[in-house]
Amino acid sequence: MNYVRTLIRNLIRGPSTEVYPFGPAWTPVHFRGRVEFKLSSCTACRACEQVCAPGAIRFDKTPEGLRFMLWHNTCVFCGLCEYYCPTDAIHQTDDWHMAHATAHQYEMAIRELISYVSCTACGAKALASAPNPAGVVPPFTAEEIEIQRNLCPGCRKTALAERGVK
Numbered sequence: 001m002n003y004v005r006t007l008i009r010n011l012i013r014g015p016s017t018e019v020y021p022f023g024p025a026w027t028p029v030h031f032r033g034r035v036e037f038k039l040s041s042c043t044a045c046r047a048c049e050q051v052c053a054p055g056a057i058r059f060d061k062t063p064e065g066l067r068f069m070l071w072h073n074t075c076v077f078c079g080l081c082e083y084y085c086p087t088d089a090i091h092q093t094d095d096w097h098m099a100h101a102t103a104h105q106y107e108m109a110i111r112e113l114i115s116y117v118s119c120t121a122c123g124a125k126a127l128a129s130a131p132n133p134a135g136v137v138p139p140f141t142a143e144e145i146e147i148q149r150n151l152c153p154g155c156r157k158t159a160l161a162e163r164g165v166k
């Protein structure tokens, strides 16, 4: 007769499941979901690629620059890329809405390009990556970041030293 008690209890309490996809569904606090990438903050250090155990993140050198790829379907949501990223260029959201048709599997990726530029100081070929602003006092202004983005590693080092960054 246990099922009768269960039936009556459920009738009184109402349904315990979410109405998703016809309404919002509960998401736990600190849920580790879809990874996002912010190209403008990336220093091209490639730490995220190194720590990503399943190989969901990959950088490839191309004639145009350094190509970033992150496959959502390979990601295991461990959070290591966010943990080791020095500039918060990569982080996990609590978005778990990732169901998709097989036909769309190749769209489940982030593709970005850190392009090559000519160093504005010496003309050398360099990646237009962001400088690491950690511990810089006073913080970089948007203009300073833009200037450093357009410098080669040598000229950037000189410019950072003048700014008091070791």
Ligand code: SF4
Pocket: 035, 048, 051, 052, 053, 054, 055, 056, 057, 070, 074, 075, 076, 077, 078, 079, 080, 081, 082
């Ligand atoms: S969360 Fe983990 S598996 Fe997913 S991209 Fe980051 S390091 Fe790789």
Ligand code: SF4
Pocket: 041, 042, 043, 044, 045, 046, 047, 048, 049, 081, 084, 085, 086, 087, 088, 089, 090
């Ligand atoms: S700055 Fe962050 S996102 Fe960019 S390569 Fe380094 S760890 Fe990856």
